[in-house]
Amino acid sequence: MRKRLLFLVTIIFAFSMILAGCSGNNKEEVSGNEKNGTKLELWTFNELHGKYYSHMAKLWNESHPNKKINLVVNVYPYEDAHNKLLVALQSGKGAPDLADIEISKFANFLKGKPQILPLNDVIEPEQNSIVQSRLDIYSKDGKYYGIDFHVGASVIYYNKEILDKAGVNPDDIKTWDDFEKAGKTVLEKTGKPMTTLETTDQWSLWPQVAQLKGSVDFLDENGKVNLDDPQIIKVLKYQQKLIKEGIAIAAPGNFHHAEEYYGFMNKGGAASVWMPMWYMGRFVDYMPDLKGKIVIKPMPSWEIGSPRSAGMGGTGTVVTNQSKHPQLAKEFLAYAKLSKEGNIEIWKQLGFDPIRKDVWNSPELRESNKFTEYFGSNIFDILLEIKDEIEGVKIGERTPEVSDAIKTKILYRTLVDMEDPEKVLKEVTKELK
Numbered sequence: 165m166r167k168r169l170l171f172l173v174t175i176i177f178a179f180s181m182i183l184a185g186c187s188g189n190n191k192e193e194v195s196g197n198e199k200n201g202t203k204l205e206l207w208t209f210n211e212l213h214g215k216y217y218s219h220m221a222k223l224w225n226e227s228h229p230n231k232k233i234n235l236v237v238n239v240y241p242y243e244d245a246h247n248k249l250l251v252a253l254q255s256g257k258g259a260p261d262l263a264d265i266e267i268s269k270f271a272n273f274l275k276g277k278p279q280i281l282p283l284n285d286v287i288e289p290e291q292n293s294i295v296q297s298r299l300d301i302y303s304k305d306g307k308y309y310g311i312d313f314h315v316g317a318s319v320i321y322y323n324k325e326i327l328d329k330a331g332v333n334p335d336d337i338k339t340w341d342d343f344e345k346a347g348k349t350v351l352e353k354t355g356k357p358m359t360t361l362e363t364t365d366q367w368s369l370w371p372q373v374a375q376l377k378g379s380v381d382f383l384d385e386n387g388k389v390n391l392d393d394p395q396i397i398k399v400l401k402y403q404q405k406l407i408k409e410g411i412a413i414a415a416p417g418n419f420h421h422a423e424e425y426y427g428f429m430n431k432g433g434a435a436s437v438w439m440p441m442w443y444m445g446r447f448v449d450y451m452p453d454l455k456g457k458i459v460i461k462p463m464p465s466w467e468i469g470s471p472r473s474a475g476m477g478g479t480g481t482v483v484t485n486q487s488k489h490p491q492l493a494k495e496f497l498a499y500a501k502l503s504k505e506g507n508i509e510i511w512k513q514l515g516f517d518p519i520r521k522d523v524w525n526s527p528e529l530r531e532s533n534k535f536t537e538y539f540g541s542n543i544f545d546i547l548l549e550i551k552d553e554i555e556g557v558k559i560g561e562r563t564p565e566v567s568d569a570i571k572t573k574i575l576y577r578t579l580v581d582m583e584d585p586e587k588v589l590k591e592v593t594k595e596l597k
Contacts, residue, residue: 202234204236209266213479215513263481263482274309278309283310297554298478301475315519317474320438320461322435334461338465344409354435356432358435367420376399380396381558383560389597391592391593440475444539445535459540461546501519504523
């Protein structure tokens with residue numbers, strides 16, 4: 165039965181690729197590197213990632229004149245990129261040398277015998293300098309299969325202008341109880357909600373869950389679905405309570421990457437939002453009117469002494485087993501995402517918190533750029549403050565379907581329709597099990 169199901173899914177994926185091709189909107193090429201080098205093809209779902217790789221290919225060619233590459237980057241829509249790669253790897257042909265795989269999809273590529281190559285030979289020489297949790301999420305049986313862009317440390321972004329009007333000091337908000345109390349004051353004094361919560365994505369829920377005691381997560385230690393854990397029920401009840409009290413509202417557009425949301429926040433719609441550090445770029449690019457008004461702080465914790473952050477999101481870049489130049493592909497990937505130079509460029513080009521801990525104090529990360537001009541010069545002081553409190557997350561074979569259930573079945577029902585969180589979480593857990 166499983167074989168027939170897998171065959172059917174493969175056929176559906178393949179057919180969707182044909183339709184995408186007919187639409188004329190299935191990919192965008194990002195290139196511009198030397199044509200006389202060894203050709204390497206890379207697939208990604210993010211145009212900014214594509215531009216970064218092209219930039220790093222130019223730097224690689226300058227510093228490796230005897231190993232020049234001609235990097236061809238193809239940018240596909242998110243679902244198409246993952247489906248197309250999965251089909252190519254399952255069929256044994258058509259895969260690129262390198263590919264980006266988003267964290268929620270990565271487990272699909274580790275099932276059975278992975279068709280992507282272990283990267284231990286390039287990771288282990290640098291491992292002591294890397295945040296280990298960012299390696300673990302792309303691992304299986306002691307082998308590392310993906311390299312991330314960022315730590316994704318969750319922080320909270322406060323609108324200082326709104327908090328000042330309410331007489332609230334963000335440094336006094338230590339716990340989520342403090343946050344709720346401050347939210348009541350902000351609502352009473354300004355009429356504005358303290359925060360927004362996603363109802364079709366997981367970036368409001370997952371960081372709070374990862375902060376819980378005992379490493380509670382959506383999956384347990386054995387990779388089994390854990391959505392009905394009493395502590396997770398408690399987190400969702402807390403979020404529902406915030407909405408009932410008017411302290412929080414459902415994010416306009418349902419998630420924090422919607423055009424409606426950017427417009428709402430740009431006009432000073434809410435006093436805060438908690439998201440990973442990589443969300444800084446969204447403020448800079450889509451909420452320009454908040455420049456100089458947003459301050460970055462550690463997230464509140466569930467109790468004093470508990471973790472104030474969690475590593476969220478991620479894109480594991482892989483080398484496929486169909487690459488004709490696997491060692492060169494690995495070396496370039498290591499240069500782009502593991503080396504000191506690469507990690508400094510990740511900050512400069514993308515504004516991500518790099519996975520190498522030893523560059524967080526580098527002078528290059530203190531140089532003025534669009535992020536420091538927007539948020540102030542102390543961005544990495546916050547990261548250094550919470551560096552030992554960045555909780556990891558559990559990733560396993562069930563992650564893609566659990567993530568989908570949160571986005572499509574759980575959040576809207578509990579935060580918009582106001583169904584009982586315990587009932588919904590137990591019901592969905594039973595379905596998944």
